[in-house]
Amino acid sequence: MTQNLKHREALRNANRIVVKAGTKVLVQSSGRPDKRRLGLLVDELAQFQNRGGEVAFVSSGAVGAGLDALGMKTRPKAMTDLQMAAAVGQIRLMSVYDELFGSNKCRIGQVLLTHDALRNRERHLNARNTLLNLITRRIVPIINENDAISTEEIQFGDNDVLAALVAILIDADALVLLSTTDGLREPAGNGNTKRVSYIEEVDDNILGLIDDKQDRLSSGGMASKLESAQIAAHNGIPVVIANGRKTGVLTRIFEGNDEGTLLFPQAGNISKRKRWIAFFNRAEGHLVVDDGAVAALGAGKSLLPVGIKAVEGAFKVGAMVDIQSAAGEHIARGLVEYESEEIETLMGQKTAGKSGEVIHRDNMVIL
Numbered sequence: 001m002t003q004n005l006k007h008r009e010a011l012r013n014a015n016r017i018v019v020k021a022g023t024k025v026l027v028q029s030s031g032r033p034d035k036r037r038l039g040l041l042v043d044e045l046a047q048f049q050n051r052g053g054e055v056a057f058v059s060s061g062a063v064g065a066g067l068d069a070l071g072m073k074t075r076p077k078a079m080t081d082l083q084m085a086a087a088v089g090q091i092r093l094m095s096v097y098d099e100l101f102g103s104n105k106c107r108i109g110q111v112l113l114t115h116d117a118l119r120n121r122e123r124h125l126n127a128r129n130t131l132l133n134l135i136t137r138r139i140v141p142i143i144n145e146n147d148a149i150s151t152e153e154i155q156f157g158d159n160d161v162l163a164a165l166v167a168i169l170i171d172a173d174a175l176v177l178l179s180t181t182d183g184l185r186e187p188a189g190n191g192n193t194k195r196v197s198y199i200e201e202v203d204d205n206i207l208g209l210i211d212d213k214q215d216r217l218s219s220g221g222m223a224s225k226l227e228s229a230q231i232a233a234h235n236g237i238p239v240v241i242a243n244g245r246k247t248g249v250l251t252r253i254f255e256g257n258d259e260g261t262l263l264f265p266q267a268g269n270i271s272k273r274k275r276w277i278a279f280f281n282r283a284e285g286h287l288v289v290d291d292g293a294v295a296a297l298g299a300g301k302s303l304l305p306v307g308i309k310a311v312e313g314a315f316k317v318g319a320m321v322d323i324q325s326a327a328g329e330h331i332a333r334g335l336v337e338y339e340s341e342e343i344e345t346l347m348g349q350k351t352a353g354k355s356g357e358v359i360h361r362d363n364m365v366i367l
């Protein structure tokens with residue numbers, strides 16, 4: 001049996017799933033919620049839950065629905081206008097979901113998250129508890145970025161990364177990213193393309209296949225989907241990128257059929273704390289290290305001042321920083337024991353006061 005077939009079959013056992021649908025799946029070209037399409041999707045999600053599964057649904061479409069409601073024909077440039085559209089559209093979207101899930105005898109709850117909140121350890125745990133409480137009580141959380149007060153997904157990706165973080169947060173068995181293409185496509189000669197059914201890793205070859213055009217309504221694309229898929233896969237969660245406008249697509253995926261592009265994880269077994277370090281934080285600066293330090297980190301050692309060649313950015317004790325090789329390769333990230341100015345005076349030296357370590361191995365994740 002090929003790896004693909006084996007992993008496809010494994011999806012039949014997925015019990016807790018996160019499904020994310022992008023703006024273009026959910027709304028018409030005007031931005032108005034596409035009730036027929038939403039209805040078909042909601043039916044599938046409800047069926048999954050009614051069969052005993054647990055579902056969290058990450059829905060975009062707030063900005064699009066808001067643009068329609070406000071009669072805005074083109075996507076405004078100003079962030080404040082996009083945020084206004086999200087505030088107006090979010091409630092419209094939820095009222096449609098309330099009706100559609102209700103007719104399937106399913107209850108829903110709205111959860112608006114921000115990346116900032118997920119970076120804060122306490123709020124991160126609150127979000128996790130709330131989501132788990134909802135799904136175990138068979139209430140489907142409908143999740144979106146809180147776009148009215150945040151800019152992250154509006155600028156970078158139509159909830160793709162948010163969906164991966166949610167999947168990690170609730171220890172999902174699988175993540176499905178629904179868009180309007182049937183997955184990643186590769187050239188098949190004569191200007192044709194064919195679907196890539198299975199990938200093991202998002203490498204440069206895979207990134208080279210991306211062909212994204214900017215869109216009038218939404219901000220995501222294949223690049224942010226692959227970024228999301230990679231984050232989830234690093235955490236042991238299989239990801240399927242599939243066509244959300246294809247009727248029955250979710251059912252087919254969880255029956256183990258060959259739908260969309262499957263990225264199957266390489267079994268990374270890291271602790272919850274290290275996951276939080278690696279994926280829920282934005283780096284506040286970076287440290288460039290020499291080859292000796294690269295080798296030492298790879299062997300599981302802490303980062304010492306002697307191997308540091310440069311410090312970029314200004315940051316305080318406890319900040320998250322990226323560690324780069326001299327060749328510019330991103331090799332690790334971790335929480336620093338010293339502020340940036342202090343590291344600048346210590347770098348290159350053999351000892352470093354207190355603990356001697358700039359980043360302790362327990363506070364570092366090798367990528």
Ligand code: GLU
Binds near residue numbers: 023062086
């Ligand atoms: N979270 C946003 C939404 O729900 C992202 C999409 C966008 O930027 O248009 O609408």
